Amino acid sequence: MKVKWSFILASILTSAGAILHIAIIIGGPDWYRASGAGNELAQMAESGSVYPAFLGSVLVLIFFGWAIYALSGAGIIMRLPLLKTGLVLIAFLCTVRGLYGFFVPVLIKTEYVVGLGIEFWVFSSLVWLAIGLSYLHGLRTNWSYIAGKEQ
Template sequence: MPISGAQALAIGGSLSAAAALAHAACVVVGAPAYRFMGAGEKMARAAEARKLQPMLVTLAITGVLFVWAAYAFSGAGAIGRLPFTKLALSAICTVYLGRAVAFPLLKPAFPENSPTFWLVSSGICLAIGLLHLYGLIAQWPAL
Protein backbone atom coordinates (compact mmCIF):
# COMPACT_ATOMS: atom_id res chain seq x y z
CA MET A 1 0.00 0.00 0.00
CA PRO A 2 1.61 3.32 -1.05
CA ILE A 3 2.07 6.03 1.51
CA SER A 4 0.42 9.41 1.18
CA GLY A 5 2.31 12.65 0.67
CA ALA A 6 1.48 13.68 4.22
CA GLN A 7 2.87 10.40 5.53
CA ALA A 8 6.05 10.81 3.48
CA LEU A 9 6.60 14.28 4.88
CA ALA A 10 5.86 13.09 8.42
CA ILE A 11 8.39 10.27 8.04
CA GLY A 12 10.92 12.66 6.50
CA GLY A 13 10.35 15.12 9.34
CA SER A 14 10.80 12.37 11.90
CA LEU A 15 14.08 11.36 10.27
CA SER A 16 15.25 14.99 10.25
CA ALA A 17 14.39 15.24 13.95
CA ALA A 18 16.26 11.98 14.63
CA ALA A 19 19.29 13.33 12.78
CA ALA A 20 19.08 16.52 14.85
CA LEU A 21 19.03 14.45 18.05
CA ALA A 22 22.02 12.43 16.85
CA HIS A 23 23.94 15.66 16.30
CA ALA A 24 22.87 16.97 19.72
CA ALA A 25 24.14 13.73 21.25
CA CYS A 26 27.60 14.53 19.90
CA VAL A 27 27.61 17.76 21.87
CA VAL A 28 26.42 16.02 25.04
CA VAL A 29 28.56 12.87 24.80
CA GLY A 30 31.61 14.53 23.29
CA ALA A 31 34.55 13.04 21.44
CA PRO A 32 33.41 9.38 21.54
CA ALA A 33 30.17 10.36 19.78
CA TYR A 34 32.03 12.40 17.15
CA ARG A 35 34.23 9.37 16.52
CA PHE A 36 31.28 6.98 16.39
CA MET A 37 29.46 9.25 13.92
CA GLY A 38 32.58 9.35 11.71
CA ALA A 39 33.14 13.09 12.02
CA GLY A 40 36.90 12.66 12.01
CA GLU A 41 39.67 12.67 14.53
CA LYS A 42 40.23 16.41 14.19
CA MET A 43 36.67 17.14 15.38
CA ALA A 44 36.93 14.53 18.13
CA ARG A 45 40.21 15.99 19.42
CA ALA A 46 38.79 19.50 19.29
CA ALA A 47 35.81 18.31 21.33
CA GLU A 48 38.16 16.65 23.83
CA ALA A 49 40.06 19.92 24.12
CA ARG A 50 36.73 21.64 24.81
CA LYS A 51 37.11 23.95 21.84
CA LEU A 52 33.98 25.81 20.81
CA GLN A 53 34.09 25.07 17.08
CA PRO A 54 32.81 21.46 17.19
CA MET A 55 30.00 22.40 19.55
CA LEU A 56 28.96 25.50 17.57
CA VAL A 57 29.04 23.74 14.21
CA THR A 58 27.14 20.76 15.58
CA LEU A 59 24.54 22.92 17.33
CA ALA A 60 24.01 24.91 14.12
CA ILE A 61 23.41 21.69 12.19
CA THR A 62 21.10 20.49 14.97
CA GLY A 63 19.06 23.69 14.78
CA VAL A 64 18.75 23.56 11.00
CA LEU A 65 17.62 19.93 11.11
CA PHE A 66 14.96 20.72 13.73
CA VAL A 67 13.66 23.59 11.58
CA TRP A 68 13.57 21.26 8.58
CA ALA A 69 11.63 18.72 10.64
CA ALA A 70 9.12 21.42 11.59
CA TYR A 71 8.60 22.34 7.93
CA ALA A 72 8.06 18.70 7.00
CA PHE A 73 5.51 18.34 9.81
CA SER A 74 3.84 21.54 8.65
CA GLY A 75 3.63 20.26 5.08
CA ALA A 76 2.17 17.02 6.40
CA GLY A 77 -0.50 18.93 8.29
CA ALA A 78 0.72 17.62 11.64
CA ILE A 79 1.37 21.15 12.94
CA GLY A 80 0.14 24.59 11.87
CA ARG A 81 1.20 26.04 8.55
CA LEU A 82 4.60 27.71 8.68
CA PRO A 83 5.45 30.67 6.44
CA PHE A 84 6.81 29.90 2.97
CA THR A 85 6.16 26.16 3.36
CA LYS A 86 6.31 25.38 -0.37
CA LEU A 87 9.53 27.33 -0.82
CA ALA A 88 11.11 25.91 2.32
CA LEU A 89 10.22 22.31 1.50
CA SER A 90 11.51 22.77 -2.05
CA ALA A 91 14.82 24.10 -0.71
CA ILE A 92 15.07 21.38 1.96
CA CYS A 93 14.43 18.69 -0.63
CA THR A 94 17.07 20.21 -2.92
CA VAL A 95 19.67 20.36 -0.14
CA TYR A 96 19.08 16.78 0.99
CA LEU A 97 19.25 15.39 -2.56
CA GLY A 98 22.19 17.64 -3.45
CA ARG A 99 24.09 16.49 -0.36
CA ALA A 100 23.34 12.87 -1.23
CA VAL A 101 24.88 13.03 -4.68
CA ALA A 102 27.59 15.67 -4.12
CA PHE A 103 29.59 13.78 -1.52
CA PRO A 104 32.46 12.98 -3.94
CA LEU A 105 32.93 16.73 -4.36
CA LEU A 106 32.66 17.36 -0.61
CA LYS A 107 35.07 14.62 0.52
CA PRO A 108 38.28 16.56 -0.22
CA ALA A 109 37.12 19.44 1.99
CA PHE A 110 36.63 17.03 4.92
CA PRO A 111 39.45 14.48 4.64
CA GLU A 112 39.07 13.37 8.26
CA ASN A 113 35.57 11.98 7.68
CA SER A 114 35.55 8.22 7.25
CA PRO A 115 34.35 6.46 4.09
CA THR A 116 31.61 4.91 6.23
CA PHE A 117 30.49 8.39 7.26
CA TRP A 118 30.18 9.50 3.63
CA LEU A 119 28.27 6.40 2.50
CA VAL A 120 25.91 6.23 5.47
CA SER A 121 25.22 9.98 5.68
CA SER A 122 24.74 10.26 1.92
CA GLY A 123 22.36 7.30 1.92
CA ILE A 124 20.37 8.86 4.76
CA CYS A 125 20.23 12.19 2.92
CA LEU A 126 19.05 10.42 -0.23
CA ALA A 127 16.26 8.61 1.62
CA ILE A 128 15.10 11.74 3.44
CA GLY A 129 15.35 13.81 0.27
CA LEU A 130 13.26 11.33 -1.70
CA LEU A 131 10.61 11.26 1.04
CA HIS A 132 10.49 15.05 0.95
CA LEU A 133 10.29 15.08 -2.85
CA TYR A 134 7.43 12.59 -2.94
CA GLY A 135 5.62 14.35 -0.11
CA LEU A 136 6.13 17.78 -1.62
CA ILE A 137 4.79 16.73 -5.02
CA ALA A 138 1.81 14.92 -3.50
CA GLN A 139 0.99 17.71 -1.06
CA TRP A 140 1.67 20.63 -3.43
CA PRO A 141 -1.99 21.58 -3.95
CA ALA A 142 -2.63 21.60 -0.20
CA LEU A 143 0.42 23.71 0.67
Protein backbone atom coordinates in the same frame (compact mmCIF):
# COMPACT_ATOMS: atom_id res chain seq x y z
CA MET B 1 -6.47 17.87 3.30
CA LYS B 2 -5.17 14.36 3.72
CA VAL B 3 -2.08 13.85 5.91
CA LYS B 4 0.99 13.11 3.81
CA TRP B 5 3.04 10.26 5.23
CA SER B 6 6.14 11.14 3.24
CA PHE B 7 6.41 14.44 5.12
CA ILE B 8 5.86 12.62 8.42
CA LEU B 9 8.70 10.24 7.50
CA ALA B 10 10.86 13.21 6.51
CA SER B 11 10.14 14.84 9.87
CA ILE B 12 10.99 11.66 11.77
CA LEU B 13 14.25 11.13 9.87
CA THR B 14 15.28 14.76 10.19
CA SER B 15 14.46 14.75 13.91
CA ALA B 16 16.51 11.57 14.30
CA GLY B 17 19.43 13.43 12.73
CA ALA B 18 18.99 16.25 15.22
CA ILE B 19 18.88 13.79 18.13
CA LEU B 20 22.00 12.05 16.79
CA HIS B 21 23.81 15.40 16.77
CA ILE B 22 22.77 16.00 20.38
CA ALA B 23 24.19 12.57 21.25
CA ILE B 24 27.44 13.45 19.45
CA ILE B 25 27.79 16.65 21.47
CA ILE B 26 27.15 14.76 24.72
CA GLY B 27 29.32 11.80 23.67
CA GLY B 28 32.34 14.02 23.12
CA PRO B 29 35.51 13.52 21.08
CA ASP B 30 35.09 9.82 20.31
CA TRP B 31 31.59 10.48 19.02
CA TYR B 32 32.83 13.34 16.83
CA ARG B 33 35.37 10.97 15.28
CA ALA B 34 32.88 8.12 14.81
CA SER B 35 30.27 10.40 13.25
CA GLY B 36 32.58 11.67 10.55
CA ALA B 37 32.94 15.15 12.02
CA GLY B 38 36.68 14.70 11.80
CA ASN B 39 39.68 14.57 14.06
CA GLU B 40 40.04 18.36 14.13
CA LEU B 41 36.66 18.87 15.82
CA ALA B 42 37.37 15.94 18.14
CA GLN B 43 40.68 17.50 19.17
CA MET B 44 38.95 20.84 19.76
CA ALA B 45 36.41 19.10 21.99
CA GLU B 46 39.23 17.34 23.86
CA SER B 47 40.92 20.68 24.49
CA GLY B 48 37.73 22.15 25.95
CA SER B 49 36.72 24.33 23.01
CA VAL B 50 33.02 25.12 22.78
CA TYR B 51 33.17 25.42 18.99
CA PRO B 52 32.30 21.75 18.22
CA ALA B 53 29.29 21.89 20.54
CA PHE B 54 28.23 25.24 19.07
CA LEU B 55 28.49 23.91 15.53
CA GLY B 56 26.58 20.76 16.49
CA SER B 57 23.91 22.86 18.20
CA VAL B 58 23.44 24.93 15.05
CA LEU B 59 22.89 21.70 13.08
CA VAL B 60 20.42 20.48 15.73
CA LEU B 61 18.40 23.69 15.37
CA ILE B 62 18.47 23.50 11.57
CA PHE B 63 17.36 19.85 11.52
CA PHE B 64 14.55 20.41 14.04
CA GLY B 65 13.49 23.44 11.98
CA TRP B 66 13.35 21.27 8.88
CA ALA B 67 11.32 18.66 10.77
CA ILE B 68 8.82 21.34 11.79
CA TYR B 69 8.51 22.45 8.17
CA ALA B 70 7.84 18.84 7.16
CA LEU B 71 5.05 18.64 9.75
CA SER B 72 3.62 21.87 8.39
CA GLY B 73 3.78 20.47 4.86
CA ALA B 74 1.96 17.38 6.09
CA GLY B 75 -0.82 19.56 7.45
CA ILE B 76 -0.25 18.42 11.04
CA ILE B 77 0.69 21.84 12.37
CA MET B 78 -0.19 25.34 11.17
CA ARG B 79 0.99 26.52 7.81
CA LEU B 80 4.42 28.13 8.24
CA PRO B 81 5.70 31.20 6.39
CA LEU B 82 7.57 30.50 3.17
CA LEU B 83 6.39 26.88 3.29
CA LYS B 84 6.84 26.20 -0.41
CA THR B 85 10.26 27.86 -0.62
CA GLY B 86 11.44 26.20 2.58
CA LEU B 87 10.38 22.70 1.61
CA VAL B 88 11.77 22.98 -1.91
CA LEU B 89 15.11 24.18 -0.52
CA ILE B 90 15.22 21.44 2.14
CA ALA B 91 14.37 18.75 -0.43
CA PHE B 92 17.05 20.09 -2.77
CA LEU B 93 19.77 20.24 -0.09
CA CYS B 94 19.05 16.77 1.29
CA THR B 95 18.86 15.17 -2.15
CA VAL B 96 22.04 16.85 -3.39
CA ARG B 97 23.90 15.76 -0.24
CA GLY B 98 22.57 12.24 -0.78
CA LEU B 99 23.75 12.14 -4.37
CA TYR B 100 27.11 13.88 -4.12
CA GLY B 101 28.20 11.68 -1.24
CA PHE B 102 28.44 8.72 -3.58
CA PHE B 103 31.01 10.58 -5.69
CA VAL B 104 33.09 12.23 -2.96
CA PRO B 105 35.34 9.23 -2.17
CA VAL B 106 35.93 8.67 -5.87
CA LEU B 107 36.66 12.28 -6.82
CA ILE B 108 38.30 13.67 -3.68
CA LYS B 109 41.22 11.79 -2.21
CA THR B 110 42.02 13.88 0.88
CA GLU B 111 43.07 12.23 4.14
CA TYR B 112 39.74 13.23 5.70
CA VAL B 113 37.62 11.72 2.92
CA VAL B 114 39.65 8.52 2.66
CA GLY B 115 39.87 8.20 6.44
CA LEU B 116 36.10 8.04 6.79
CA GLY B 117 35.96 5.06 4.48
CA ILE B 118 33.64 4.16 1.65
CA GLU B 119 31.14 2.62 4.08
CA PHE B 120 30.59 5.98 5.81
CA TRP B 121 30.02 7.78 2.53
CA VAL B 122 27.63 5.15 1.16
CA PHE B 123 25.62 4.84 4.39
CA SER B 124 25.37 8.59 5.06
CA SER B 125 24.48 9.24 1.42
CA LEU B 126 21.71 6.64 1.51
CA VAL B 127 20.29 8.26 4.65
CA TRP B 128 20.42 11.76 3.14
CA LEU B 129 18.94 10.49 -0.11
CA ALA B 130 16.06 8.81 1.76
CA ILE B 131 15.38 12.08 3.59
CA GLY B 132 15.56 14.12 0.38
CA LEU B 133 13.29 11.73 -1.49
CA SER B 134 10.79 11.85 1.39
CA TYR B 135 10.65 15.64 1.11
CA LEU B 136 10.43 15.46 -2.71
CA HIS B 137 7.61 12.92 -2.57
CA GLY B 138 5.80 15.08 -0.03
CA LEU B 139 6.13 18.07 -2.33
CA ARG B 140 4.88 16.12 -5.33
CA THR B 141 1.87 14.61 -3.58
CA ASN B 142 0.90 17.68 -1.59
CA TRP B 143 1.79 20.47 -4.00
CA SER B 144 -1.62 22.21 -4.05
CA TYR B 145 -1.48 22.66 -0.26
CA ILE B 146 2.21 23.62 -0.30
CA ALA B 147 1.60 26.18 -3.04
CA GLY B 148 -1.26 27.71 -1.03
CA LYS B 149 -4.01 26.69 -3.45
CA GLU B 150 -5.72 24.41 -0.94
CA GLN B 151 -6.55 25.32 2.65
